[in-house]
Amino acid sequence: SNITIPLLGMVDTAIAGRLGSDAHIGAIAVGAAIFGFIYWNCSFLRMGTSGLTAQALGARNLRECANLLVRAMAVALGIAWVLLAAQWPLGTFSIWVMQSGEGLKSLVAYYFFARIWAAPATLSLYAIHGWFIGMQNSRLSMWLASFQNVVNIVFSLLFVYVFDMGIAGIAWGTVVSQYSGALLSFIFWFRYYGRFAKYIDWQDALKIKPMLRFFHVNKDIFLRTF
Numbered sequence: 001s002n003i004t005i006p007l008l009g010m011v012d013t014a015i016a017g018r019l020g021s022d023a024h025i026g027a028i029a030v031g032a033a034i035f036g037f038i039y040w041n042c043s044f045l046r047m048g049t050s051g052l053t054a055q056a057l058g059a060r061n062l063r064e065c066a067n068l069l070v071r072a073m074a075v076a077l078g079i080a081w082v083l084l085a086a087q088w089p090l091g092t093f094s095i096w097v098m099q100s101g102e103g104l105k106s107l108v109a110y111y112f113f114a115r116i117w118a119a120p121a122t123l124s125l126y127a128i129h130g131w132f133i134g135m136q137n138s139r140l141s142m143w144l145a146s147f148q149n150v151v152n153i154v155f156s157l158l159f160v161y162v163f164d165m166g167i168a169g170i171a172w173g174t175v176v177s178q179y180s181g182a183l184l185s186f187i188f189w190f191r192y193y194g195r196f197a198k199y200i201d202w203q204d205a206l207k208i209k210p211m212l213r214f215f216h217v218n219k220d221i222f223l224r225t226f
Contacts, residue, residue: 027107053134
């Protein structure tokens, strides 16, 4: 799955380089750096979920395995909601912190305010990728990552060259790929783990005590990453 990531970056840069100005390449780099910081700080959704799920699976606690996915998804969607609600101050502050030149600011803004709408799908994918890995099934994560990157390339090309959406088209290609990946991940879940639906206890999954344990385990990962 990691092999597909450089390919994706190369294609995004190649597309940006043909938009008429080298400023577009700079805007892609700045925008990617901003989202790299935002999303990688949420990587605990993957790492923490995989560890806790593996523990529950090793103990044959299938109910806790199912509840952990609900817990991780609830946290992922909660963070995504905050990001969407605060997108204007967050985007303005991020662009200011990066100190990009005047010629880049508007291009970075186009990219940021389009790609931010992928937040619910992106963070949900962190959670479900971690869950699959915790369930000893990293192959599904590999197929998902490869699928997302191929979709990203196809739709970025489509939005830029067919619909003439400029740099925002590259961002919207990412948005489409993230939601496509999220949809496929749930198809995989129902295909391979649908039997776990009967173990989900919504009330227990979202209780304060297990939720605090989830955060307690993940807070050190967050601080380390930050």
